[in-house]
Every structure is written in C-alpha cells, then in structure tokens.
Amino acid sequence: MTIPIPAPASADIGVYGLGVMGANLARNLARNGYRVAVTNRSAARTEKLVAAHGDGSEGVFVPAADIDRFVASLERPRVAIIMVLAGAATDEVMEQLAARMEPGDIIVDCGNSLFTDTIRREAWARARGLHFVGAGVSGGEEGALWGPSIMPGGTPESYDRLGPMFEKISAHYQGQPCCAHIGADGAGHFVKMVHNGIEYADMQVIAEAYDLLRHGLDAAPATLADVFASWNEGELDSYLIEITAEVLRQVDAPTGTPLVDLIVDRASQKGTGKWTVQTALDLAVPVTGIGEATFARGASSGVRQREAARALDGHAGGFGIDSSDPGARDAFIEDVRQALYASKIVAYSQGFDMIAEGAAAHGWDIDKGGLASIWRAGCIIRAAFLDDITRAYAARPDLPLLLAAEPFATRIQQAVPSLRRVVALAAVAGVPVPVFASSLSYFDTIRSPRLPAALIQGQRDFFGSHTYHRIDRPGTFHTLWAQEGRPEEQWG
Numbered sequence: 001m002t003i004p005i006p007a008p009a010s011a012d013i014g015v016y017g018l019g020v021m022g023a024n025l026a027r028n029l030a031r032n033g034y035r036v037a038v039t040n041r042s043a044a045r046t047e048k049l050v051a052a053h054g055d056g057s058e059g060v061f062v063p064a065a066d067i068d069r070f071v072a073s074l075e076r077p078r079v080a081i082i083m084v085l086a087g088a089a090t091d092e093v094m095e096q097l098a099a100r101m102e103p104g105d106i107i108v109d110c111g112n113s114l115f116t117d118t119i120r121r122e123a124w125a126r127a128r129g130l131h132f133v134g135a136g137v138s139g140g141e142e143g144a145l146w147g148p149s150i151m152p153g154g155t156p157e158s159y160d161r162l163g164p165m166f167e168k169i170s171a172h173y174q175g176q177p178c179c180a181h182i183g184a185d186g187a188g189h190f191v192k193m194v195h196n197g198i199e200y201a202d203m204q205v206i207a208e209a210y211d212l213l214r215h216g217l218d219a220a221p222a223t224l225a226d227v228f229a230s231w232n233e234g235e236l237d238s239y240l241i242e243i244t245a246e247v248l249r250q251v252d253a254p255t256g257t258p259l260v261d262l263i264v265d266r267a268s269q270k271g272t273g274k275w276t277v278q279t280a281l282d283l284a285v286p287v288t289g290i291g292e293a294t295f296a297r298g299a300s301s302g303v304r305q306r307e308a309a310r311a312l313d314g315h316a317g318g319f320g321i322d323s324s325d326p327g328a329r330d331a332f333i334e335d336v337r338q339a340l341y342a343s344k345i346v347a348y349s350q351g352f353d354m355i356a357e358g359a360a361a362h363g364w365d366i367d368k369g370g371l372a373s374i375w376r377a378g379c380i381i382r383a384a385f386l387d388d389i390t391r392a393y394a395a396r397p398d399l400p401l402l403l404a405a406e407p408f409a410t411r412i413q414q415a416v417p418s419l420r421r422v423v424a425l426a427a428v429a430g431v432p433v434p435v436f437a438s439s440l441s442y443f444d445t446i447r448s449p450r451l452p453a454a455l456i457q458g459q460r461d462f463f464g465s466h467t468y469h470r471i472d473r474p475g476t477f478h479t480l481w482a483q484e485g486r487p488e489e490q491w492g
C-alpha cells in the first residue's frame with residue numbers, strides 16, 4: 001500500500017508512534033471526532049492501522065509516510081503526540097518534530113518517560129517557543145482505545161488547548177473525566193511514575209495473598225479465582241483483583257493445566273518501579289511497599305542466585321490449617337484478605353507521601369484529591385478505594401499521612417491483627433511475603449512513640465562525631481567517647 005500525500009492542515013491532532021498504545025490512542029481520538037494524523041518510524045505500522053481502521057467507520061485518519069508530511073498535515077497551532085519508547089527514541093522524535101514546528105505549537109509525550117527527562121525537554125522546547133507536555137497515560141491497550149486516565153503536565157496554556165480533547169477521550173467516572181492538569185513541566189510524568197510504583201506494590205500484595213492461599217489451603221488456581229472474584233465484590237473492588245481472578249481461571253487448552261502454572265515465575269519490569277524507588281531515595285520518602293515489590297521482581301528474575309539457593313533447608317514448618325474445616329479455611333482466607341487490604345493502605349499512603357514530597361521539591365501544586373479522582377477509572381490501579389482517598393484529601397488537602405486519616409485509620413487498625421497473624425504464619429511456613437512484612441514494619445515504625453533511631457544516633461556520634469539532639473534540652477551535642485569519663489559537649 002502506498003500512503004498518499006496528506007492535504008496540508010487537514011488534521012486536528014497527530015500521533016507519532018503506532019505501537020500498542022499509539023495506535024489505540026489514535027483510534028480513540030478519531031472515534032471522538034478528531035481528524036488524526038498518524039505516522040510511525042516504520043511505515044508498515046501506519047499502513048496496518050489504515051488498512052484495518054481507515055475506512056471512515058471509526059472516524060478520520062490522515063496517514064503520512066514521513067515526519068515532514070505528518071507535520072505539514074497538522075492544523076496550526078499544531079498538536080503532535082509522541083507515543084514511542086521512553087528515552088533516546090523520545091528525544092529523537094521530539095527533536096525531529098521541533099525542527100519542523102513553529103512557536104506556539106505543542107509536542108505531547110504520552111509515553112512512560114522519566115520525569116527529569118520531561119523537565120529537561122520542556123525547558124529545551126520552551127527556549128524554542130514550543131510547548132512540551134509530558135502526559136502520563138495509564139490503562140494499557142484497552143484503556144488507550146476506550147478511555148485511559150491521563151495526567152498531563154506542562155503550562156496552563158497548553159492545557160487550555162489540550163484539555164478539552166484529552167478530557168473527551170479519557171475514561172469517565174460518574175460523568176467526570178479522568179484527566180486533569182497536574183502541574184508544570186515534569187509533574188504529569190512524576191505522578192504517572194508513582195502510579196506505576198503503586199501498581200507494582202498492588203500487584204505484589206495480590207501475588208503474596210495468592211501464594212499464601214495456594215500453599216496454606218493447598219487450593220487449585222480455579223478455586224482461588226473464586227476467592228478473588230468474591231473479594232472484588234467488597235472493599236478490595238479493583239481492576240487488578242478482577243484480572244487476577246481471570247488469570248487464575250485460565251486453563252491452557254493443549255495441556256489442561258492452569259495457565260499460571262505454566263508461566264515462568266520471573267517478573268519483568270520496564271523501569272517505572274525502579275525510577276520510583278530511586279526517586280524516593282532522593283526525596284528520603286520511605287516507599288517500602290513499592291521498594292519491596294520492585295526488589296521482589298528482581299529476586300524472581302535472579303536465575304543464578306535462585307539456582308544456587310534452591311537446595312538450602314529453610315526449616316519451614318506447616319501452616320497448620322485444616323482446610324477440610326470450613327471455619328478454619330474461611331478464617332484464614334479472611335485474614336489474608338485483611339492483610340492485603342492493610343498492605344494496600346500502606347502502599348497508597350506511602351505513594352501519596354511521595355507525591356507530596358516530590359511536589360514540594362519541584363514547586364508543583366499537585367491536588368492530591370484531584371489526582372486520586374482521575375485514577376478512579378481508566379488506569380491500571382483503578383479501585384473503589386480511590387473514592388475514599390479522593391474524599392480524604394477533599395476534606396483535608398494537607399493531610400500529613402493518608403493512613404492516619406479516616407476511613408483508613410479505622411480500617412488499618414481493624415486489619416492489623418490479621419496482618420500480624422499472616423506475617424507470622426508466613427514466616428513459620430517459609431512463604432516469602434516481602435510487602436506484607438514490610439507494610440507491618442512500616443506501620444509499627446510510624447506509630448511507635450520511640451524508635452531505636454536514638455541508638456543509631458549514638459553510634460554515629462561514637463564513630464564519626466556526627467552529633468545528636470537530646471530530648472531534654474535544645475542544641476546539638478557530642479560525647480567525647482575516647483576521653484576519660486566521656487564528657488559531653490554542646491556543639492550548637
């Protein structure tokens with residue numbers, strides 16, 4: 001198929017990059033009435049999209065064989081979306097677009113870019129009179145096609161132009177679009193990064209719950225699919241719980257084996273979880289759930305290490321649950337459900353803490369309640385739970401700690417006895433539960449009136465004269481540890 005030369009200024013918006021996300025986002029825009037210019041590095045994808053969907057029934061596509069024709073086909077001021085791999089590919093495409101654009105035009109990066117790259121690109125584009133918008137998009141293939149959650153950063157002026165289009169194509173929750181302007185330059189990609197970090201934690205706690213139930217009850221995946229489906233009827237109602245039931249129910253047709261038992265147990269990652277943890281360390285925010293979930297993926301993929309450790313005796317005991325006793329079985333399932341819920345509260349609380357710290361560090365005025373509200377539909381972490389988070393921040397935008405606010409404070413205190421039992425049982429049975437265990441430790445850390453951090457300060461002062469503060473007097477102190485009688489000096 002030869003791609004014809006498009007008429008100048010015949011498209012309202014363009015999409016460069018027609019992979020899984022770009023092609024579906026372009027179809028979503030066309031279905032919503034926009035004339036969409038489409039192009040791709042390799043023309044085959046452009047041809048495929050037009051061949052499959054270019055008959056007019058899904059709206060108007062304006063295909064272009066190359067970037068010159070693509071830019072020429074856009075109405076002024078031009079809006080071009082980049083949907084390619086993050087990193088060097090995004091830089092290459094942005095530079096090629098910028099070279100062909102004029103002041104006032106808008107380049108939108110809808111990929112999963114690192115927010116610091118977005119800050120750099122926005123400054124680069126601004127110096128050329130262009131707008132650069134880093135927009136987080138979540139929802140996967142189906143979301144891109146039928147309505148994702150969209151988190152655009154950039155200038156308010158660029159949002160004035162983009163907002164109506166993005167709000168129209170986004171998911172809607174009770175009539176409200178799941179799209180809002182997040183803040184300047186990298187704010188949109190920052191919150192998308194944390195969204196993905198929370199996604200990692202959410203997926204890991206579900207996996208830990210599955211593993212405990214599988215071992216503790218010696219239950220088949222299809223039985224556990226029913227358990228997850230029933231959980232999806234209550235306070236755990238979420239997309240990730242819903243698809244967990246679907247995955248567990250899937251049977252491999254040729255072998256008749258549950259598919260989950262045939263999938264290699266090594267979890268991959270494309271980088272957003274790692275970036276969340278790296279950034280959290282820079283901000284000094286403990287996102288222990290996200291951190292443990294990211295490390296758990298890494299540990300699962302540590303082939304050599306797992307092979308070397310396989311024969312080690314963990315002296316693991318049994319669960320001691322009589323799964324033929326419905327009462328014992330149901331009590332265990334309920335404990336695991338509560339443990340999952342408590343860990344989920346911790347992960348979201350930590351994620352929103354990170355957003356608050358990131359916003360403060362970068363001068364972004366991020367509306368956390370508004371953000372929670374646009375995660376209620378369209379995105380991968382969509383959950384009934386986010387309605388409560390929206391309300392909590394609406395009631396008090398400067399909440400110091402989400403898990404200490406209602407309804408989470410009541411719910412986590414109710415759930416924590418179950419979390420303790422489950423973590424203890426997992427430890428005895430030798431089942432790894434890194435996020436359950438770290439969530440419990442985090443909860444116990446922040447609610448503790450006195451921490452052994454005091455001893456660490458003493459150790460630091462001993463070996464490095466790093467000083468300490470006292471609870472009974474203001475000032476900075478140092479003990480002369482090497483001197484006779486170890487006198488204390490006030491250093492500030």
Ligand SMILES: NC(=O)C1=CN([C@@H]2O[C@H](COP(=O)(O)OP(=O)(O)OC[C@H]3O[C@@H](n4cnc5c(N)ncnc54)[C@H](OP(=O)(O)O)[C@@H]3O)[C@@H](O)[C@H]2O)C=CC1
Nearest residue numbers: 017018019020021022041042083084085086089111112140
């Ligand atoms: N898949 C998902 O669920 C989600 C993905 N994202 C993000 O969206 C972006 C696209 O992902 P996805 O659609 O899944 O990826 P795909 O692998 O399906 O497509 C990748 C696209 O990038 C293009 N590309 C790669 N390198 C270059 C380059 N150097 N110059 C120009 N184009 C290039 C490819 O072009 P070509 O055909 O020529 O190779 C192709 O169009 C990524 O940033 C991803 O992280 C965001 C949310 C969800």
Ligand SMILES: O=C(CO)[C@H](O)[C@H](O)COP(=O)(O)O
Nearest residue numbers: 138139268269270271272380
């Ligand atoms: O952004 C997404 C969903 O919100 C993507 O699906 C992302 O690629 C998932 O990350 P990973 O591949 O690391 O699991």
